[in-house]
Amino acid sequence: xxxxxxxxxxxxxxxxxxxxxxxxxxxxxxxxxxxxxxxxxxxxxxxxxxxxxxxxxxxxxxxxxxxxxxxxxxxxxxxxxxxxxxxxxxxxxxxxxxxxxxxxxxxxxxxxxxxxxxxxxxxxxxxxxxxxxxxxxxxxxxxxxxxxxxxxxxxxxxxxxxxxxxxxxxxxxxxxxxxxxxxxxxxxxxxxxxxxxxxxxxxxxxxxxxxxxxxxxxxxxxxxxxxxxxxxxxxxxxxxxxxxxxxxxxxxxxxxxxxxxxxxxxxxxxxxxxxxxxxxxxxxxxxxxxxxxxxxxxxxxxxxxxxxxxxxxxxxxxxxxxxxxxxxxxxxxxxxxxxxxxxxxxxxxxxxxxxxxxxxxx
Numbered sequence: 001x002x003x004x005x006x007x008x009x010x011x012x013x014x015x016x017x018x019x020x021x022x023x024x025x026x027x028x029x030x031x032x033x034x035x036x037x038x039x040x041x042x043x044x045x046x047x048x049x050x051x052x053x054x055x056x057x058x059x060x061x062x063x064x065x066x067x068x069x070x071x072x073x074x075x076x077x078x079x080x081x082x083x084x085x086x087x088x089x090x091x092x093x094x095x096x097x098x099x100x101x102x103x104x105x106x107x108x109x110x111x112x113x114x115x116x117x118x119x120x121x122x123x124x125x126x127x128x129x130x131x132x133x134x135x136x137x138x139x140x141x142x143x144x145x146x147x148x149x150x151x152x153x154x155x156x157x158x159x160x161x162x163x164x165x166x167x168x169x170x171x172x173x174x175x176x177x178x179x180x181x182x183x184x185x186x187x188x189x190x191x192x193x194x195x196x197x198x199x200x201x202x203x204x205x206x207x208x209x210x211x212x213x214x215x216x217x218x219x220x221x222x223x224x225x226x227x228x229x230x231x232x233x234x235x236x237x238x239x240x241x242x243x244x245x246x247x248x249x250x251x252x253x254x255x256x257x258x259x260x261x262x263x264x265x266x267x268x269x270x271x272x273x274x275x276x277x278x279x280x281x282x283x284x285x286x287x288x289x290x291x292x293x294x295x296x297x298x299x300x301x302x303x304x305x306x307x308x309x310x311x312x313x314x315x316x317x318x319x320x321x322x323x324x325x326x327x328x329x330x331x332x333x334x335x336x337x338x339x340x341x342x343x344x345x346x347x348x349x350x351x352x353x354x355x356x357x358x359x360x361x362x
Contacts, residue, residue, distance in 0.1 A: 074108035156343030197228030268301030
């Protein structure tokens with residue numbers, strides 16, 4: 001599978017033909033109706049939500065020990081980006097004990113308010129222990145559009161064999177027309193990789209990498225699947241330099257009317273490589289989302305999809321087929337039987353319990 005992809009993959013790196021767009025003019029004013037990449041059409045956003053209720057603190061059941069040594073889980077509490085807007089409890093991880101996550105000790109959540117002045121922008125973070133769970137990527141039935149992969153290779157469903165071990169599903173990246181960011185699933189190349197794309201790479205040993213595309217060249221033979229996004233929010237522990245000038249950069253998308261303070265999602269990794277972070281932010285700019293991820297310890301992070309119609313983190317139970325028991329935040333648009341019975345039109349990630357005896361390498 002990887003052999004038929006590897007020569008082509010190296011030719012992309014050698015010629016630099018990933019379709020990199022010309023540099024943007026930092027002085028250009030943002031358009032009212034589009035962004036780079038242009039954001040997908042959305043439904044009118046709901047009224048700004050009330051502050052989320054604090055997580056439950058009920059005693060959790062005893063959790064199994066991790067499959068290999070490494071940092072403790074959940075991660076330690078972290079200081080919010082700005083003390084001025086922080087709320088009580090910000091930065092404290094508590095185990096998620098709902099549905100199939102109960103008893104695994106693999107997921108924990110924290111809330112943070114990342115804006116330096118405004119109190120209402122908020123980000124919910126989910127820490128995921130990759131020593132206990134596996135991350136998988138699935139192509140949607142329609143997105144990303146591709147002429148090189150047949151319809152039978154894009155099921156839009158969690159594989160039936162993984163339904164008994166399914167824990168959660170969360171959204172993937174932008175539609176193909178909004179940037180042509182690359183994607184490959186188990187060797188099927190839906191879109192060619194872009195050199196400037198932040199790449200979420202799933203390796204054959206179960207580990208995950210989040211980095212700019214050229215940085216992953218030494219791992220070419222080990223990459224099983226990847227999903228690209230706009231340039232990395234965080235790489236090498238540093239924020240992208242253009243986040244501070246997001247008004248002119250426009251790299252991370254906006255709502256149809258040009259609004260940047262919208263719902264956004266991101267995925268990232270702690271430096272140790274064993275703790276994955278998912279973030280869903282309400283009324284945030286990309287720079288706010290990045291600030292939240294960095295404060296939580298992300299050494300690398302990529303923005304996933306944006307806008308409230310396309311962003312979600314769904315926790316499932318053990319029923320047959322699995323059913324959603326929690327949406328993590330309020331006002332989430334989703335289909336009750338989506339991902340497990342009804343095929344999803346857009347790509348997505350899912351989490352499943354790791355098979356015994358198959359630890360991921362950091």
